[in-house]
Amino acid sequence: MTAGSTATRQLLDELPRSPAVWCSGLRKRYRRHTAVDDVSFTVGRGEVLGLLGPNGAGKTTVIKMLLGLVRPDAGDVLLLGRPARDPRARARVGYLPELFRYQPWLTAAEVMALHVRLAGVTVPDEERRECLATVGLADRAGDRVGGFSKGMQQRLGLAVALVARPELIVLDEPTSALDPIGRADVRDLLLSLKERQVAVLLNSHLIGEVERVCDRVVILDKGKVAASGTLAELLGQRELRLRLDGVGPEAEARLAAEGQLTRAGDDFTVALRDTAAVPDLVADLVGLGVRVHAVEPGRISLEERLLDILRAGSDHR
């Protein structure tokens, strides 16, 4: 019996670990408005996934469906390998809601103790205090939450999300109430989580933040997945900015042959497929009588890419 179960355990251990989040075909309607429509994605173990999109794209609703706070009309969710219908799926999940509020009549330390108890784990006092220290609340542990500022409550929320030794952390707008220093702290925290192989699902408006820490990005628009992929996949495209004059139709055709061309007066931008083509392009342009003032290769930022995707989406409709 014992030998058998050990063998089973060994077999299970050798299996590839199930992803931190797996969801498929999530759908949610509020009366006549479709908030989420057929959303599927995964977050691998130890991976940081950014969830991006405009206001009302359905990001928070997706997060709430993952955590069992909103009932999906359709679709399945697995958290750390367990179906999300089972509350135990959330045993190793930390969550900072967008609307963060903690019992104002409790002290910060009591809020932490409450969440540890509800998570069903034992975390020594020392570790809980360290958690509060990580978010800069070490000296406020004994103060009532009612007296905390918005930013401090959000810091407490981060500590609560971290305290029960999670393997997955879901952060919904974790820096909305924080000052620039607080934002930098959160970025460092995310990087340290990544180092410790804790999976993170991050919903943030701050694209720079996402770009710096996320391995992969899912872009939601009007309840649907508009694009998804690793940062390299989404931003792999390079662009070439040129300042030219004397550009005739032939030269313009030559530029367009390299990739999608946009023109603003004398400034031309070409979305390059291959950076190796730059010297030839410049030689050809000179041959066509174009005067070249500046050639500047650049990388498309996540922000530009996001805006492109969202604008393309609204043009389609």
Next chain:
Amino acid sequence: MNARTVLTIAALTLREAARRKVLRSLAVMTVALLSLSAWGFYRLDAEFGGLTSGEARIASSVVLNLVMFGLSMIAALGTAFLAGPTMAGEMESGTALAILARPIRREAVLLGKWLGLVTFGSVFVALAGLTQLVIVWVTMGYWPPSPVVGLALLAGQTAVLLTVGLLLSTAISPMASGIVAVGLFGATWIAGVVGGLGDALGNESVARVGTVSRMILPTDGLWRGAMSSFQEPNLLSQFTEVRGQPFLSDDELTIPYLAWTAVWVALILGLAALSFRRRDL
């Protein structure tokens, strides 16, 4: 369902009750009512020293029930206004989000809240009620026939009302749920008084108003049972002219009625669990 979660939430609810302003207002109201009644009983004894023993017994029973009604009102108001904010308020403010994302069942949270509130209400009724009985005993020398049963029924009445409050708070806003619960409590009490009058006048259809309302919301039935345990026994058979009086009761509680009350509470709690479970946050 996890017993640990239920107990954790119950303890949290008790701590909330103890730390929020509700407790202080409750304490102030109770102390005011108790001191007023102490003064009243003292004057009653001093002014009407010449009352016959029967008259004195009626007077003390009526006034005791009147004050107990005040206490039960305070308990009802207090718990209804605790029950509302504790569920609906937490859902509205976002406090519930972080809690319910933990590996716990919503039913366990609801049951924990209920347990905490029932404990709070019962302790309040026991303490305030006992103090009141002692006041009457000291001033008038009157001790009711079955004080424990009476206080238990009052606590039961509080439990019934806060269960309604919990059910309402899973569906409507915190303030509205408190107001509706207290409104229902008042309405059944009035229906009970009307029914009592119908009884006294021998009008069956009017009497039925009280009976039906006592089935729909058992607060008034429990209250009448509590009154009859506080008042002098056989009072109403000796003095038939006081029948139909709202602060005296000739209704002894029956076991089936108590069983119905228990089933009723379980049903409402089940409904609340269903409504809470389906609620999107």
